[in-house]
Amino acid sequence: MVNGIYPNNSKVKSQLNLADDDLIRLLQxxxxxKYKILIKEPSNTTVSSSDYFELNSKFTDKMRRIRVPLPPVDERKKVVDDVGKDRRYxxxxxxxxVMKSRKVLPDQQLVAECSEQLSSMFKPDLKAIKKQMEDLIxxxxxxxxxxNPNLFKYFA
Structure with missing residues (x-):
């Protein structure tokens, strides 16, 4: 960082060995x-490829170590959604x-058997099981x- 940097500067990206998204998160x-180690122009909270950054020479802090948290990644939401989808399947x-082997079962017994079998993979939510039962209907x-509305039949 001699004079300043732009997020789309390929030299900075290659020296830091970061992807575009990671570089933007780091610059943000x-x-x-809380700690403004870099000065950003224009001075707003979003980072775009046209923004200009330079070292804040006036930055001082009595602490020897400063923790600069990275903003959260949207990948976590995607992973949670994917896990939810896999669990529904x-x-x-x-x-x-269970229904293919039994043909007819009361709803409580079906929920209990599914819950017992799924517990080896994850702790199933009873509401999720009932929701999937309605979806299968x-x-x-x-x-x-x-x-008897509490009795389910397998529909082959």
Whole structure:
């Protein structure tokens, strides 16, 4: 950083060995967080490729070590969504597997068996199991008994 840097400067990216998103997150942490180690022009909280950064020569702090947190990555939300989707598929598979072998089951017994089998993979939420049971009804895998609504039938 001789005079200043731009986020789209390939020399800075190659020296830091960072991807574009990571470089922007790092620059945002250094210029927009509690400790303003870098001065950013224009002075706002978002970082774009046209922003200009330079070292804050007036920066001082009595602490010897400063922790500069990175802003959170949106990947975490994507991972949580993917895990949720995988769990829904696993719940569907176990419900269909149990119902295929039993043909007719009361809802509480079906929930208990699925919960027991899924517990080796993850702690299943009972609401999620019931939601997937209703979803399987709409997709014509299961049906409720006409006489007893608490009884499920496998729809082959």
């Amino acid at each position: 942490s250094l210029s927009c967080a 696993a719940i569907d598979a176990y419900i269909v597997r 709409t997709r014509d895998y299961l049906e409720r008994d006409q006489d």
